[in-house]
Amino acid sequence: MGATASHLGKDLLSEYQELTFLTKQEILLAHKRFTELLSREDKNLPDPRAPTEAILTLPELKSNPFRERIVRVFSTSESRDGLTFEDFLDLLSAFSDSATLEIKSHYAFRIFDFDDDGTLDEHDLEKLVNCLTGETGDTRLTPDEMKQLISNILEESDIDKDGTVNLSEFQHVISRSPDFVSSFKIVL
Amino acid sequence: MFQRVEALIRITVVTSLPYCLDCNKEPLQVGTKHDIQIRALETGERLPTLCSRETIPAPICLNRDGLTRAVKEMNSQLQRQGSATAVQGTGYTSDQGSPRLRRVTSSRPDQNGPQFNWRPASAAQEDAGQEAAVPPKDLRALPMPMALKRAISQVQQMQVPVLSSFQSWKRSKAKSLSRARKSIGGFLHYITLWRRSLNKIGGNFGDGVQSYFLFLRFLVVLNFLSSMLIIGFVLIPSIVFRSVASDSVTMPDNGTAECRQYDPKPDPLVRYYSYFLDLLSGTGFMEYTYLFYGYYRNTMVAESDFSYNIPLAYLFTAVFYFAFCLICITARAGTAVRVAVATGGGATGSYSRIVFTGWDFGCLGDTATKLKQKNLHYQLQVDLEEERIKNEAASLTLRRKVLLYSSRIFLSLVAFGLIIAAFFGIYRATTFSQSKVKETGVLGLFYEYLPSIVITVGNFVVPVLCDQIALLERYNPSITVIVALLRSVFLRMVSLGVLLFTLWSQITCFEGVSEECALCHYNHKSYPCWETRVGQEMYKLTLFDLLITLAMLVLVEFPRRMVVDNSSNKLIQFVGRQEFLVPVNVLGLVYGQTVVWTGALFCPLLPLINTLKFVIVFYAKKITLFSNCRPAAKTFRSTKSKVFFLLVLLFGWSLALVALIYSIAEIHPSMSCGPFRSLTSMWTIVPDSFHSLSLTTQGFLYFIGSQRFSIPLFLFFSVVMCYFIALASVYGKSVDLLKAQLKLEGRDKQFLVKQIEELSRTLAVAR
Numbered sequence: 001m002g003a004t005a006s007h008l009g010k011d012l013l014s015e016y017q018e019l020t021f022l023t024k025q026e027i028l029l030a031h032k033r034f035t036e037l038l039s040r041e042d043k044n045l046p047d048p049r050a051p052t053e054a055i056l057t058l059p060e061l062k063s064n065p066f067r068e069r070i071v072r073v074f075s076t077s078e079s080r081d082g083l084t085f086e087d088f089l090d091l092l093s094a095f096s097d098s099a100t101l102e103i104k105s106h107y108a109f110r111i112f113d114f115d116d117d118g119t120l121d122e123h124d125l126e127k128l129v130n131c132l133t134g135e136t137g138d139t140r141l142t143p144d145e146m147k148q149l150i151s152n153i154l155e156e157s158d159i160d161k162d163g164t165v166n167l168s169e170f171q172h173v174i175s176r177s178p179d180f181v182s183s184f185k186i187v188l
Numbered sequence: 189m190f191q192r193v194e195a196l197i198r199i200t201v202v203t204s205l206p207y208c209l210d211c212n213k214e215p216l217q218v219g220t221k222h223d224i225q226i227r228a229l230e231t232g233e234r235l236p237t238l239c240s241r242e243t244i245p246a247p248i249c250l251n252r253d254g255l256t257r258a259v260k261e262m263n264s265q266l267q268r269q270g271s272a273t274a275v276q277g278t279g280y281t282s283d284q285g286s287p288r289l290r291r292v293t294s295s296r297p298d299q300n301g302p303q304f305n306w307r308p309a310s311a312a313q314e315d316a317g318q319e320a321a322v323p324p325k326d327l328r329a330l331p332m333p334m335a336l337k338r339a340i341s342q343v344q345q346m347q348v349p350v351l352s353s354f355q356s357w358k359r360s361k362a363k364s365l366s367r368a369r370k371s372i373g374g375f376l377h378y379i380t381l382w383r384r385s386l387n388k389i390g391g392n393f394g395d396g397v398q399s400y401f402l403f404l405r406f407l408v409v410l411n412f413l414s415s416m417l418i419i420g421f422v423l424i425p426s427i428v429f430r431s432v433a434s435d436s437v438t439m440p441d442n443g444t445a446e447c448r449q450y451d452p453k454p455d456p457l458v459r460y461y462s463y464f465l466d467l468l469s470g471t472g473f474m475e476y477t478y479l480f481y482g483y484y485r486n487t488m489v490a491e492s493d494f495s496y497n498i499p500l501a502y503l504f505t506a507v508f509y510f511a512f513c514l515i516c517i518t519a520r521a522g523t524a525v526r527v528a529v530a531t532g533g534g535a536t537g538s539y540s541r542i543v544f545t546g547w548d549f550g551c552l553g554d555t556a557t558k559l560k561q562k563n564l565h566y567q568l569q570v571d572l573e574e575e576r577i578k579n580e581a582a583s584l585t586l587r588r589k590v591l592l593y594s595s596r597i598f599l600s601l602v603a604f605g606l607i608i609a610a611f612f613g614i615y616r617a618t619t620f621s622q623s624k625v626k627e628t629g630v631l632g633l634f635y636e637y638l639p640s641i642v643i644t645v646g647n648f649v650v651p652v653l654c655d656q657i658a659l660l661e662r663y664n665p666s667i668t669v670i671v672a673l674l675r676s677v678f679l680r681m682v683s684l685g686v687l688l689f690t691l692w693s694q695i696t697c698f699e700g701v702s703e704e705c706a707l708c709h710y711n712h713k714s715y716p717c718w719e720t721r722v723g724q725e726m727y728k729l730t731l732f733d734l735l736i737t738l739a740m741l742v743l744v745e746f747p748r749r750m751v752v753d754n755s756s757n758k759l760i761q762f763v764g765r766q767e768f769l770v771p772v773n774v775l776g777l778v779y780g781q782t783v784v785w786t787g788a789l790f791c792p793l794l795p796l797i798n799t800l801k802f803v804i805v806f807y808a809k810k811i812t813l814f815s816n817c818r819p820a821a822k823t824f825r826s827t828k829s830k831v832f833f834l835l836v837l838l839f840g841w842s843l844a845l846v847a848l849i850y851s852i853a854e855i856h857p858s859m860s861c862g863p864f865r866s867l868t869s870m871w872t873i874v875p876d877s878f879h880s881l882s883l884t885t886q887g888f889l890y891f892i893g894s895q896r897f898s899i900p901l902f903l904f905f906s907v908v909m910c911y912f913i914a915l916a917s918v919y920g921k922s923v924d925l926l927k928a929q930l931k932l933e934g935r936d937k938q939f940l941v942k943q944i945e946e947l948s949r950t951l952a953v954a955r
Contacts, residue, residue, distance in 0.1 A: 019337045021328055023374045063557040064549065076333045086334035093328070095549065098373075106331040108544070125543070132547055133568065134561035141565070145572055149539060152575075157540040159927060160934025173540045180545040187387060187550065 020093035029188050030092055033058070034085050049082040060186050065131040069111045095186040104184045105174040109167050119164035125150050259940055262947045266954065381405055385810060391552030393768065393813065394560065400770045400777075401806070403833050407781055408802045410516055414509050414788075415796035421505045422792055423478060425496055429487045447708035450482070450716040450860030462628075468731060469636045470724040479727070481790045482720040482861035499863040499873045503852070506789045510845060513785070517841065521834040542567055596661045603657045607679050610646040611686045617642040618690040622714070639725070640732040643683050647779075651676040651772070673771050677836055680779045681843055688786065688847055691722060696855060709856035717861040719790045726787025726794060733780050734801045741812050749816040765818040773809070774833050777802075782840030786847050 008016075008031055016027050035043065037055060042048040052071050061067045072080045074091045083091065093099060094107045113120060114127045126146060133139045141149065157165050157173045174180050327337050382405060390398035466472030476483055489496045546564050551557050584592070617638045624635040651672070658672040695718045697705040705711050715721050745766050752765050784798045853871050857864035864870045878886065891897055 015338070017370065019327055019334060019341065023370065025374060059552060060550075063554045064551070065557070065561075066547070066549075074333075076335070090334055094331075100329050103329050103331050112544070129543060129568075132543065132561065133565040134558065139561055139565045141568065145569070148572060149543075149568060152539045153543055156538075157544075159930045160937070161931060162934055162938065170544065173544055177541045177545045183545060183548045183550070185550050 016089055020089050021096045021098045022089065022093055026092065026096070026188070027089065030089060031085065033188055034088050047084055049077065049084050050088070051082045055083055055088075060188065065134075066111055069114065073107060073110045092186070092188065095184065097185060097187070101175065101181055102171070104181060105171045106167070108174070108180075108184060109170045112170075119166045120170065121164045122150055122154075125153060125165075256940060259943055259947065262944065262951065266947065266951060381409070382806070387550070388552075389810070389813065390548075391550050392556050393817075394548065394551075394556070394563070396770050397768055397813065399830060399833070400768075400773055401810070403774060403830075404777060404802060404806055404809075406520060407777060408799055408806070410513060411781075411784070411795045411799040411802065414512060415793070415799055417509060417512065418505055418788070418792050418795060421501050422484070422498075425501065426478065426484055426487075426498060429489050429496065429498065430485065447712045447859040448865075449712075450858070465630075465633050468728075469633060470727045471636075475720060475724070479791060479793050480720040480723045481792070481863075482717040482858075484792075484863045486863040486865060497873075497877055499867075500877050502792075502863050503870055503873055506848065506852075509788060509795075510785070510841070510848060513841060514838075517834055517838055521831055521838075525831055538571060539568075542571070592662070599657050599661050603654050603675055606650050606653055607675070607682075610650050610679060611683060613646060614639060614642050614683050614686045615690050618687055619694070622691075622694050637728060637732060639687055640729050643687065643729075644732070644736055646683060647676075647680055650679055654679075669771075673775075676772070676775055677778075677839065680775055681782065681840055684779070684782060684786070685843060687725070691725060692850075692855075695722075708859055710858070712858075712860075715858075717858045719858060719862055723787055723790030723794075726783055727791055727797070729783045730780065730787070730794065730798060730801060733776070733783070734804065737776075737805055738808060741808055745812050745816045766812075766816050768813055768817040775836070777805075778833075778836050778840050781837065782844055785841060785844035789848060789851060 008028065013024060013027060016022070017024060020027075022030070034050065037050045037057070038048050039054075042050070052068070052075075055071055056062060056067050061070065064070070070091065071083060074087050074094075075081060075083055076087055094103055109120070110116075112124065112128050114124050115121075120128075129141065129146065129149060133141060154163065154165070157169050159169050159172070327341055330337060330340070382401075386398060386401055386405070389401055462472060466474050470479065474480075478484075484502065485498065487496075487498045489498075542564065546567070548560055551560050621635050621638040624632075626632075627635050654675040655672045658668045658675075661668070661671070663671065695710050695715055697711055710718055748766055752760055752763070755761075780798065780801070784794050787794050851870065853869060855869070857867060857870055859865050864873065867873060867876075878889075881889075
């Protein structure tokens with residue numbers, strides 16, 4: 001890869017600027033924070049992979065209810081565990097200020113798709129709502145409310161009435177919401 | 189090598205689709221959305237794989253064309269096997285290769301590319317050419333891992349496209365432009381004001397509170413830029429030419445000598461504390477300074493190659509200041525308003541919107557996350573409850589409906605009456621204060637500040653009462669919030685208007701025939717330089733607003749926090765810490781800005797003072813937010829919307845514009861002070877200096893103002909507007925048509941899937 005753990009080459013930096021939405025300062029900051037997560041042996045490897053537990057200690061991700069899904073979606077390893085530096089940059093690029101609506105909605109769909117089957121069915125939606133409202137007893141919705149909510153969601157967004165929300169229907173809902181781009185943001 | 193390139197291109201095309209990927213078992217492995225296997229076409233050589241062994245779902249993932257092809261395929265198989273139960277195909281034509289289904293072993297062995305919607309595998313040759321034409325910036329927007337994006341960019345660089353020299357020049361210019369834009373973005377990122385504080389606020393208190401601070405930052409920048417404008421065009425030339433030139437216009441002497449008497453020089457023998465009082469009220473030593481209108485002269489410098497007309501500059505700067513603020517506000521509101529208009533207000537789809545876009549990924553820390561979760565829980569519950577109430581309300585009996593509506597009308601009248609009472613109080617206070625202008629000392633200061641005090645008290649008491657009234661009216665929760673907010677806006681803005689009206693009536697004696705105003709067209713006995721007086725009123729309002737903010741901080745919020753933290757009384761714990769109410773604070777900012785706009789013509793340095801004031805308010809509010817406030821458990825979308833803040837600001841701007849137009853065009857300027865002292869109205873300087881322009885310019889300006897130009901222009905703009913309205917309605921209709929078509933396609937898909945299941949059963953039986 002050409003990047004030692006301590007220093008990013010200039011052409012590599014410009015390549016990352018071409019391929020992501022991050023600015024130079026953001027890439028350098030990401031590099032610094034990423035190398036802090038690596039253990040000492042990993043630092044000398046050519047393409048180190050930070051384990052999931054280390055990544056989840058980042059303050060920006062620590063209390064996010066979707067943190068494990070985020071790491072899973074952006075990981076390119078076989079077992080979907082741990083992120084290389086380039087995966088980490090992909091993550092920050094999708095969550096950055098200047099990323100387009102399409103890429104944000106694409107990754108949001110994959111994060112919300114808990115069973116990775118390509119569509120949001122009722123179980124995905126139920127897990128999503130539970131993540132949003134918290135798992136503790138007093139903030140969970142009652143089963144009746146949950147059923148009513150899920151049927152309302154499907155009625156509003158499932159245009160072809162197949163009982164699931166696919167990517168285009170999801171993107172259609174997102175495109176009508178002006179707040180999405182500013183709330184789907186993680187800045188180091 | 190070329191085959192490698194081809195294979196990479198194929199992968200590009202394939203993986204830029206979401207899901208619906210169906211690889212054959214052998215030699216390609218079953219893949220998922222972005223995991224693919226790279227395989228060269230001709231040689232079958234295997235390149236490193238990124239595939240995993242997950243399976244993909246049933247034919248549902250294929251589109252309708254794929255399904256119909258599947259049905260046709262199965263039918264032909266059945267017919268080949270001589271089964272008599274083959275079902276007729278649905279008659280769709282297709283010119284693409286055969287689809288793959290996992291349940292059916294297809295007879296087509298070597299269709300390498302997986303099937304997808306819009307780039308058939310057989311058209312790979314065209315793909316090669318088309319892919320090369322993808323401009324470089326689209327790479328970032330591809331939802332793929334970095335390794336794949338790098339591969340694609342390498343492919344693009346290897347492919348030397350045959351471009352004409354014009355296209356390659358265009359490409360290189362686009363690249364340098366994007367590089368320049370990136371460096372500017374980096375620079376702006378570095379100098380953005382308060383970026384880190386705003387991130388911290390947003391992470392800990394949510395984006396409702398953050399939107400208030402973003403609005404405040406916008407106002408600080410706006411005021412700073414406009415004060416630079418005023419200083420550059422009015423203040424500095426005045427300072428320079430004061431030492432150079434003298435008054436160049438002599439006044440006609442027709443019995444108006446009395447009007448020209450104005451002696452603002454302060455009494456040199458004063459007590460020491462009067463300096464402090466003068467600082468607060470703008471009188472005494474502060475009155476005859478560059479701060480107020482009265483100090484500026486009507487110098488008109490005309491040298492051989494340089495001329496500067498100070499009155500004209502003063503007027504044009506004021507007008508341009510208003511135009512500049514309008515442009516900034518509409519530019520900032522532009523995107524949000526466009527989205528709001530395009531999505532039709534977004535009343536539908538609210539549940540999906542809350543669930544899909546509700547989570548704020550910028551939340552930092554456990555407390556903020558738990559708070560956001562509680563907030564979302566509350567929002568969902570409220571929406572579900574509103575739906576239940578609406579269903580109930582639709583079934584109300586006629587008698588109860590009549591009761592409800594009549595109670596609403598009555599309560600609206602009560603609220604309106606309260607507001608009118610507040611206005612009357614302001615009017616009385618202003619007339620009383622103006623009549624006591626000769627008092628000195630602390631009592632004099634109190635009388636000076638009486639209008640501000642009454643306005644502030646009114647702005648505290650009346651909104652609280654209106655909130656309670658709105659609760660009694662039993663609208664659903666979001667409408668209640670909006671109604672209460674609108675009443676507060678109305679109250680604050682129009683109370684300022686009442687103040688201005690009172691001042692005007694005193695200055696011009698109600699445009700009447702009272703003998704005080706007969707001589708000089710304004711009340712010269714009480715107001716020898718009335719513009720300075722108006723400027724002083726606005727200055728006092730601004731300062732009083734700042735003092736009240738700081739006093740609330742020190743005297744109310746900090747003690748409240750200390751009481752809540754140190755006492756274990758149940759009642760106190762129930763009341764709890766202060767909550768940071770965004771709408772009330774935003775209204776305070778808009779009110780302050782409206783005061784500045786109204787007073788800028790009479791107190792040119794007021795925008796600069798306002799910049800400093802807003803900077804102090806930013807830090808004060810930040811301190812109180814982090815020390816004393818608890819985050820709000822309930823927020824509503826409308827109250828944090830950017831568009832709402834900017835609309836209220838625009839309302840304040842239009843109020844100030846009315847005051848400006850009236851001051852410029854109607855009221856006679858003071859004859860004893862200021863740059864317009866020899867004119868009948870401020871606007872007359874423009875026609876007067878018009879004749880000093882060159883003849884061609886005059887002719888051009890006459891033409892622009894004439895009917896020969898303006899009527900065709902107006903017609904042209906009407907035609908353009910009709911075009912856009914027609915376009916918008918056509919788009920709306922086509923959106924509805926497409927939605928209906930999607931529904932039909934979904935039903936077709938389900939029908940075809942059922943057919944496939946039947947046929948596969950028949951096939952299995954027939955074997």
